[in-house]
Amino acid sequence: xxxxxxxxxxxxxxxxxxxxxxxxxxQEKKSFDVDSINSDSLISIETTGVGLDQYGTKRxxxxxxxxxxxxxxxxxxxxxxxxxxxxxxxGTHAGPVTYSVKLExxxxxxxKGRVRYFDANNKQVVREFIDKAVFRTGNxxxxxxxxxxxxxxxxxxxxxxxx
Numbered sequence: 001x002x003x004x005x006x007x008x009x010x011x012x013x014x015x016x017x018x019x020x021x022x023x024x025x026x027q028e029k030k031s032f033d034v035d036s037i038n039s040d041s042l043i044s045i046e047t048t049g050v051g052l053d054q055y056g057t058k059r060x061x062x063x064x065x066x067x068x069x070x071x072x073x074x075x076x077x078x079x080x081x082x083x084x085x086x087x088x089x090x091g092t093h094a095g096p097v098t099y100s101v102k103l104e105x106x107x108x109x110x111x112k113g114r115v116r117y118f119d120a121n122n123k124q125v126v127r128e129f130i131d132k133a134v135f136r137t138g139n140x141x142x143x144x145x146x147x148x149x150x151x152x153x154x155x156x157x158x159x160x161x162x163x
Contacts, residue, residue, distance in 0.1 A: 071162065071163070072160055072161060072162035073090070073091075073160075073161045073162075074158060074159065074160050074161075075088070075090065075158075075159040075161070076156060076157070076158055076159075077146075077148065077156070077157050077159055078154065078155075078156055078157065079105070079111045079113075079148035079149050079150040079154055079155055079156075079157050080149060080150065080154045081149070081150050081151075081152060081153050081154035082149060082150070082151060082152060083149055084114070084147045084148070084149050085147050085148050085149065086147065087116060087145040087146070087147050088145060088146045088147070088159075089143050089144070089145055090144055090145065090146045090159065090161045091143065091144035091161055091163060092141075092142070092143050092144070093137050093140075093141070093142065093144065093163065094140075094141045095139050095140075095141075096120070096136055096137055096138060096139050097136070097137050097163050098134065098135070098136045098137075098163070099115075099117075099133075099134070099135055099136075099137065099144055099161065099162070099163050100132065100133070100134045100160075100161070100162045101113065101115055101129075101132065101133045101134075101146060101159065101160070101161050102131065102132045102159070102160040102161075103130075103131055103132070103148065103157055103158075103159055104157065104158040104159075104160070105150070105155045105156075105157050106155055106156040106157065106158065107150075107153065107155035107156065109150045109151065109152065109153040109154075109155045110130065110150070110151045111130070111148055111149070111150055111151070111155065111157050112128060112129075112130055112148065112149055112151060113128070113129050113130070113133065113146060113147070113148045114126055114127060114128045114129070114146070114147050114148075115127050115129070115133055115135065115144060115145065115146055116144070116145040116146075116147070117135065117137050117138075117142065117143075117144045117145070118137060118138045118140050118142045119136075119137070119138050120136070120138045120139070121138065122138050122139075122140055144161075146159065
């Protein structure tokens with residue numbers, strides 16, 4: 001039991017959550033030893049106000065309710081010159097999900113992208129776009145994939161995906 005509690009606390013600390021030991025009102029909070037923790041000694045779990053800003057950088061905030069409401073994932077990928085790249089898996093979903101995919105080339109070249117997903121009719125769709133694509137997947141369990149090419153030159157690309 002102690003091992004499971006310690007693993008649970010370690011996981012909470014890794015994701016930016018703090019815990020407080022239980023105490024009786026009127027008593028001071030006391031420090032405690034990890035070996036003395038049992039399931040009755042944890043009373044509350046609070047977020048620390050650590051979140052990601054618009055660039056995906058970890059930031060501390062004073063107000064946990066001011067954390068971003070929308071989650072996103074960023075990738076640094078390569079768009080080869082004038083040829084489609086291999087398919088990159090950028091998401092997995094169960095059921096219908098609306099995705100937004102934004103491409104930001106690092107160099108001074110244009111980047112064309114294409115996404116591959118299953119639509120509402122359960123048919124695989126390949127859709128080409130420049131800069132940004134917004135689409136809704138079908139009611140299935142599947143991957144969303146991305147392929148890119150640089151025109152006329154290859155470049156590194158910052159890809160932001162938000163489901």
